Amino acid sequence: MSQEIYDVVVLGGGAGGVPAAIRAWQLGGKVAIVEARDLGGHCMNLGCIPFGHMMVASHIFKNLSLAKDMGLSVRDITINYPTLIKRQDEIIAFMRQGVRNTLKKNNVEVIEGRGRIAGKGALDVEGKSISCKKIILATGAQWQKPEFPGAELEEVVNTDFLITTKKLPQRVLLFGGSPWLLEIAQFLSHFGTQVTLATTLKRLLSKESKTIATRLRKVLNDEGIEIKTQATIEKVTKKKDGLTVELSAKEGLKEVVVDRIVTLERAAALKGIGLKTIGLDEESSFLAVNEKTETTAEGIYAIGDLTAPPEQHYSHRAAEMGIVAAENAMGKGTSLNPETLSRVLFTHPEVASIGLTPKEARGNGYEVIVGAAPLSMNPLGMILAEDEGIVEVVADKSYGEILGVHLIGTAVSEMIGEALMAIQTEATVYTLASTPFPHPTLSESLAEAARDALGNPIYLP
Amino acid sequence: MSQEIYDVVVLGGGAGGVPAAIRAWQLGGKVAIVEARDLGGHCMNLGCIPFGHMMVASHIFKNLSLAKDMGLSVRDITINYPTLIKRQDEIIAFMRQGVRNTLKKNNVEVIEGRGRIAGKGALDVEGKSISCKKIILATGAQWQKPEFPGAELEEVVNTDFLITTKKLPQRVLLFGGSPWLLEIAQFLSHFGTQVTLATTLKRLLSKESKTIATRLRKVLNDEGIEIKTQATIEKVTKKKDGLTVELSAKEGLKEVVVDRIVTLERAAALKGIGLKTIGLDEESSFLAVNEKTETTAEGIYAIGDLTAPPEQHYSHRAAEMGIVAAENAMGKGTSLNPETLSRVLFTHPEVASIGLTPKEARGNGYEVIVGAAPLSMNPLGMILAEDEGIVEVVADKSYGEILGVHLIGTAVSEMIGEALMAIQTEATVYTLASTPFPHPTLSESLAEAARDALGNPIYLP
Numbered sequence: 006m007s008q009e010i011y012d013v014v015v016l017g018g019g020a021g022g023v024p025a026a027i028r029a030w031q032l033g034g035k036v037a038i039v040e041a042r043d044l045g046g047h048c049m050n051l052g053c054i055p056f057g058h059m060m061v062a063s064h065i066f067k068n069l070s071l072a073k074d075m076g077l078s079v080r081d082i083t084i085n086y087p088t089l090i091k092r093q094d095e096i097i098a099f100m101r102q103g104v105r106n107t108l109k110k111n112n113v114e115v116i117e118g119r120g121r122i123a124g125k126g127a128l129d130v131e132g133k134s135i136s137c138k139k140i141i142l143a144t145g146a147q148w149q150k151p152e153f154p155g156a157e158l159e160e161v162v163n164t165d166f167l168i169t170t171k172k173l174p175q176r177v178l179l180f181g182g183s184p185w186l187l188e189i190a191q192f193l194s195h196f197g198t199q200v201t202l203a204t205t206l207k208r209l210l211s212k213e214s215k216t217i218a219t220r221l222r223k224v225l226n227d228e229g230i231e232i233k234t235q236a237t238i239e240k241v242t243k244k245k246d247g248l249t250v251e252l253s254a255k256e257g258l259k260e261v262v263v264d265r266i267v268t269l270e271r272a273a274a275l276k277g278i279g280l281k282t283i284g285l286d287e288e289s290s291f292l293a294v295n296e297k298t299e300t301t302a303e304g305i306y307a308i309g310d311l312t313a314p315p316e317q318h319y320s321h322r323a324a325e326m327g328i329v330a331a332e333n334a335m336g337k338g339t340s341l342n343p344e345t346l347s348r349v350l351f352t353h354p355e356v357a358s359i360g361l362t363p364k365e366a367r368g369n370g371y372e373v374i375v376g377a378a379p380l381s382m383n384p385l386g387m388i389l390a391e392d393e394g395i396v397e398v399v400a401d402k403s404y405g406e407i408l409g410v411h412l413i414g415t416a417v418s419e420m421i422g423e424a425l426m427a428i429q430t431e432a433t434v435y436t437l438a439s440t441p442f443p444h445p446t447l448s449e450s451l452a453e454a455a456r457d458a459l460g461n462p463i464y465l466p
Numbered sequence: 467m468s469q470e471i472y473d474v475v476v477l478g479g480g481a482g483g484v485p486a487a488i489r490a491w492q493l494g495g496k497v498a499i500v501e502a503r504d505l506g507g508h509c510m511n512l513g514c515i516p517f518g519h520m521m522v523a524s525h526i527f528k529n530l531s532l533a534k535d536m537g538l539s540v541r542d543i544t545i546n547y548p549t550l551i552k553r554q555d556e557i558i559a560f561m562r563q564g565v566r567n568t569l570k571k572n573n574v575e576v577i578e579g580r581g582r583i584a585g586k587g588a589l590d591v592e593g594k595s596i597s598c599k600k601i602i603l604a605t606g607a608q609w610q611k612p613e614f615p616g617a618e619l620e621e622v623v624n625t626d627f628l629i630t631t632k633k634l635p636q637r638v639l640l641f642g643g644s645p646w647l648l649e650i651a652q653f654l655s656h657f658g659t660q661v662t663l664a665t666t667l668k669r670l671l672s673k674e675s676k677t678i679a680t681r682l683r684k685v686l687n688d689e690g691i692e693i694k695t696q697a698t699i700e701k702v703t704k705k706k707d708g709l710t711v712e713l714s715a716k717e718g719l720k721e722v723v724v725d726r727i728v729t730l731e732r733a734a735a736l737k738g739i740g741l742k743t744i745g746l747d748e749e750s751s752f753l754a755v756n757e758k759t760e761t762t763a764e765g766i767y768a769i770g771d772l773t774a775p776p777e778q779h780y781s782h783r784a785a786e787m788g789i790v791a792a793e794n795a796m797g798k799g800t801s802l803n804p805e806t807l808s809r810v811l812f813t814h815p816e817v818a819s820i821g822l823t824p825k826e827a828r829g830n831g832y833e834v835i836v837g838a839a840p841l842s843m844n845p846l847g848m849i850l851a852e853d854e855g856i857v858e859v860v861a862d863k864s865y866g867e868i869l870g871v872h873l874i875g876t877a878v879s880e881m882i883g884e885a886l887m888a889i890q891t892e893a894t895v896y897t898l899a900s901t902p903f904p905h906p907t908l909s910e911s912l913a914e915a916a917r918d919a920l921g922n923p924i925y926l927p
Binding site for chain 2: 020024027028031048049053054057058061062065066068069071072074075076077078079080082083084085086087088089091092093096099100103106107110319320321322324325328345346347348349357382384385387388389416418419420421422423425426427429430432436439440441442443444445446447448449451461463464465466
């Protein structure tokens with residue numbers, strides 16, 4: 006029997022690889038997907054889904070103080086952590102089986118094992134040779150060992166630890182530059198851990214609008230999370246009662262005693278997948294691609310975390326790129342729209358944004374108009390006690406182009422889709438201002454912020 | 467001093483009248499608003515806001531069973547109804563003051579008293595004559611006495627009763643055709659009232675997609691609400707232990723014993739506002755207007771509940787019409803887009819929809835494609851236990867025009883804004899299918915349902 010030749014082989018069965026493989030089959034391809042570990046990748050197994058589950062628990066917990074104000078009597082809530090973990094493990098197992106079934110239904114062959122490129126049109130999966138016309142690289146990102154004195158201690162862990170532990174630690178230092186540390190800080194704090202959050206950045210959420218970042222900082226602060234910025238770890242000493250950490254930060258020197266230091270450092274997984282065999286660089290920080298997701302090597306596409314710095318490691322970015330890569334690999338010219346990448350954080354209140362901050366927009370040379378509608382002035386927002394919620398709309402003055410939308414509040418991870426849809430359809434701020442969002446919803450404030458940007462808010466005081 | 471002549475006088479200071487007055491001032495008008503009772507109208511004082519508040523309490527209550535599955539221990543929750551009512555009264559008082567301040571800031575004169583048209587360009591407010599160039603009628607709707615044997619009994623009440631009572635009744639019959647009865651049924655049921663929900667219609671939510679309506683019925687049914695359809699009240703007898711009601715329904719004859727019968731019947735408030743003086747009909751069921759909100763009388767505009775049958779009594783419709791009316795009254799030609807009216811119901815799960823059901827679309831002669839994505843297959847949906855959640859997208863096969871979107875699930879009142887934005891911008895189902903909604907959100911299922919309509923879902927089994 007002669008060797009099969011695949012139209013497309015996808016290396017990596019995660020958030021990007023799975024839709025890439027399915028889409029390639031839908032377009033008539035003979036397709037295989039190679040995965041060394043669990044189908045679903047980091048997002049499903051160790052990222053968005055388990056932490057999304059934890060954040061939902063965290064939100065319900067937080068809503069109990071609102072409940073109390075509404076006359077709903079509740080006893081102080083406590084968490085049975087093994088029950089939480091068991092439920093999320095079951096959901097993830099179900100989802101993993103779902104991915105397997107969907108790949109099967111779409112005739113995608115799943116090849117288990119570690120794959121690497123073995124030259125043009127050739128892959129090797131643990132000794133087995135595979136021939137194909139196109140390769141889509143979707144190996145994601147991998148954990149990086151942090152670099153500070155004491156980083157080698159066993160009490161220094163990454164966030165995987167929270168998924169396997171049976172008991173939450175009493176005192177934790179979260180250290181690094183990732184925005185997702187804020188979710189974890191809040192989750193731990195809600196369920197009784199004493200949290201110090203030390204960011205290496207100038208401020209929390211340094212890539213987000215200051216309006217939003219300041220408000221989230223206030224919430225975290227009010228909840229008792231100690232926040233340090235521009236932080237470095239000077240020294241870690243292991244003692245009987247925990248780790249003594251000397252922390253240097255903008256707020257001054259501080260010694261904290263904790264049970265764990267949790268870091269969240271990931272980088273594109275470029276090594277060991279044979280990039281050199283086709284002339285690609287495996288030493289850079291990520292693999293650059295064009296708007297068709299093509300690498301500089303012919304017939305080789307790359308998608309997802311592999312192709313971006315950590316702050317863009319969103320699985321919806323990976324999924325979108327997967328579909329674009331598959332369509333290009335199958336000869337259908339499709340391009341990415343870089344303006345439609347939204348950013349979400351499942352803190353309470355949630356943070357969601359798209360496009361440029363006011364400062365970035367000005368820096369890019371636009372004549373900028375900015376409008377804002379606090380959710381504390383929104384009817385549903387008052388009911389939900391959205392004290393720190395706000396909608397900020399950034400637009401170009403000349404043509405009304407929507408340049409950015411920045412949200413903090415309940416369910417803004419769903420609401421940001423409205424801004425996304427506006428940007429996707431190239432709607433102007435005038436259109437946004439006249440969109441009759443239903444009442445009472447937080448979405449109404451999106452239209453009001455747009456009207457504010459245009460100088461004619463209806464409801465703002 | 468000669469009498470002042472207003473450019474615009476708005477009759478009614480509710481959800482439509484307030485934005486109308488403010489917008490007219492923004493466009494350079496001298497404006498007054500006439501209100502006989504509380505600023506904010508029915509929505510703010512007796513409708514969306516108090517019931518929105520109750521539904522938020524109801525949602526938090528419902529989420530406690532999810533919390534339990536997640537390992538969050540809670541004691542059976544109880545409600546202190548006076549505390550709930552006190553909080554919502556305070557919010558409403560704050561909002562009313564906010565409306566007053568915003569009107570003041572925008573130089574809108576508030577004239578207190580009952581107003582009526584006294585001829586072309588003339589109004590009378592309790593004896594005071596007012597001259598104006600344009601009138602915007604925004605008197606809303608008013609309670610209708612139901613017509614069944616026994617309707618005159620004091621135990622037969624409308625929903626205002628829930629806002630003033632100190633204690634929830636033990637057994638209630640909700641009777642009528644309004645979709646909002648479903649919210650009230652669920653609220654009462656969650657907080658211990660035994661509820662019979664008797665709709666006069668063929669099925670619950672008869673104007674909504676059957677897919678959605680069937681799922682909500684199942685939820686209400688599972689919660690212990692007894693549901694009757696095509697119901698009529700044959701006889702009500704007042705006895706010592708309550709009202710004995712003979713109910714005839716599709717499900718058969720049934721005698722129920724209740725403490726209260728609650729109805730929700732409202733109709734356009736056409737009477738007593740002087741319509742006859744300018745040749746308008748006050749005997750019809752509502753006042754018809756064109757796409758500019760003009761009545762057939764020159765210079766007289768009408769907006770909101772006054773202009774529609776009860777199933778369109780949405781305050782966001784009133785607010786949108788208010789702005790359109792003000793812009794036309796001030797000489798700026800603006801038109802309503804009837805396709806952007808969304809419908810929302812704050813049950814748990816919420817229901818939200820826009821446009822045509824599959825059946826309506828077929829009835830209108832379209833060649834229809836329909837796609838559906840159950841939220842039980844959506845990653846966040848699995849976490850939230852969205853067993854009955856679904857997204858349904860209805861499109862025209864030839865051009866991909868989005869004809870309708872139908873949602874049931876958590877926070878779909880915010881999500882429907884995405885569909886609204888798509889329809890507002892005339893985006894096709896192809897655009898919706900390729901919109902990269904953030905992960906993990908329920909919104910992702912909107913794109914998946916669009917892909918399903920096109921025959922190429924990525925994640926559906």
